[in-house]
Amino acid sequence: MARFESTLIEKVVGEVADKLNHTHLSVTDHLVGIDFRVQKLSGFLKLRSNNDVRIVAIWGIGGIGKTTVAKALFNRMHRTREFEGSSFLRDVRETSMQPNGFVLLVLDDVDNIRQLRALAINRDLLRPGSRVILTIRDLSSTTSLQVDKVYKIEELNEDESFQLFSWHAFRRDRPVEDYKSLSKEVVSYSKGLPLVLEILGSHLSSCRDILEWRSELEKLRKFPHKDVQGKLTLSFNSLDDKLKVLFLHIACFFVGMDQDLSIKILKGCGFFPESEIGVLSRRFLVTIDGYNRLMMHDHIKDKAREIVRQESPEEPGERSRLWH
Template structure:
């Protein structure tokens, strides 16, 4: 690289770090490794890199983290900016590389402007040698200063002189930082020294946990058994399915369990919104790439189709104990494409699936199906109060209204959060009006989440069966209902089975009656209401008050038409 190009490179590096303060881009790597390749690439740095990766840290080094064909001077500053911490391996010939010195300037600039951490590691050199530029460092700078004097072009000479001054300042600065010195630690044994470095990095860089909603009321009770299963030290490969209706807290439980346990595994990945992503163009391939990137600590794999992705995933997972969470899975083919067959997973690996379908997997393929229980009244009131009042109980004068909302929400955390937030800070009059509206028209944001289960039903047969049960048969005997609906042309037994699978319906074990959560039943009736909001007579189904009103209106209309006709007949006769 020519000096002029290096100058452009240096200015570009500084520009990127300056932009980092405003870009707000997330960290892509935990660690960036800066080192003199001729000194340590195949020895110390290679061992350090391997140890960091095995410890679960996404680590960048220039020989395998940059795709072929990419320009180093464009990719390296980006990698430095997106790394939580840079480890600078200062070895005997580090200063003989102008590339390393430019890189060091950039690392320290990002530390100053963006707060990226820096850990100097002194490999067979002392901090004083670096700070005072003694030994090999002195020889390297004698050569640079001679180059300045020998440069004939005035502009280039001034530019190089400025760079040399910057390199000297960077070495003084990095030598003054708290670092690790091989000669002074672990009796000079590199393996022990590397372990200490990894521990220091672990303290500085905590692998990012997933964001979980606050106020996890009752989470330990609902997640306890699965947590014990995750911490089981047996070598059995296991799969657990967490199922339930939308908004019941499946994803929250999965995130909570992931955060508690991902560091116990050699690799981990949380694939969010599998159903939604898989429906997008190349969605399955995107999920495969994310899974591989997570397991391989940020290493990017080129995947062009789902079949190729399965082969790569099999290669990556068959030799690692991993924790994988697939959130919101709706079809078996999504599992097959993203994860493949579980029988080739490495011993001790654990898979968690969240789904609205109870029987997504065969009984032989899953350890247990955990159906998320609704929140109890006391839990519901506490969760609602946090969102409505910012404390664990209602404020004075709002207890009765709060209990009415809790009853309406029927133990669904999503409903409690949405309604608590919407009613927060409102007057009693607004609360009364909101409750009256809820009894007539369910809250739209909640129904939008719940309606996913309805939309995912296989065909119109099951959708119509759901609507009929929601409107007419909740609380009725299952066998009696089957007799009635079979007579109406339904295949009721298989339809009820499909509704139970989607967590839209339950059958009482003791009384054999059909049961739906209030919001699920309200959703069905709201779907019917929206068929014609102004003219109930045009809806496909009517029940109770609506049916009476329509019949009364039609009766009045018939009487009116008959009386009008009689008057006209009389006029004609006269």
């Protein structure tokens, strides 16, 4: 009887957990080339072997899609229940939480061993069969992190880039005929970085006509190929002054905060946040996650905070905003 009950309870808990879908991580609706990348990552993780621990680092610059691949793999594993437990720790750089059970562990945005120590994560403590995925920007952290394999994530290829860009610029998976060659130019400028394609795509989708497109691209040409920051700046500079202020407020104070609460506060400061946040999210500068929180890509957030820091690099008291 006791055994029957415990099986029953396990089953109920399993189903409720499924329904709540608590650990399903949100990723963009318009994924391109994800199967290939997830498969490659699973290969590196050697999921079939149960006798050892494996730590794989996904390495690449900000905006290339490390977190997205890790989330996609995590969601698949979670669905097929291949692990007894799974945890996804975001922004390890900024948070330190205690995971409550090892198995598949994803540590997003790690840059040094101290962070893993603070989380009490140590290779010797992991049960055989456990898998850890780290996402890192700096390759030099891999030695101290005792990584078994580094997956240098690929940029999107030309086809994938066209698809992603077109989706954001035209709401379809191929460019509109008249815009083909201009689109080609953007794709080549973006160097296969999904974040840049998303932002430029949404930015250009707000242009009225082909002339405006040309003039925006003219500005884009001023940035060197590898200057991701510069490409993001283009999108920031195109905001009107009030939106710039709002954008910086969000970057400094509201990331991760409930959207409704943020709206209330911002209304009190004279903004029209409902529509203005709408504009920012259409430009991909802000997103809303599945928990109704305001989010911003860490790369964009860093960029925004850098703008504020530059107001007075030496004397924080002279800056327009302070945060910790």
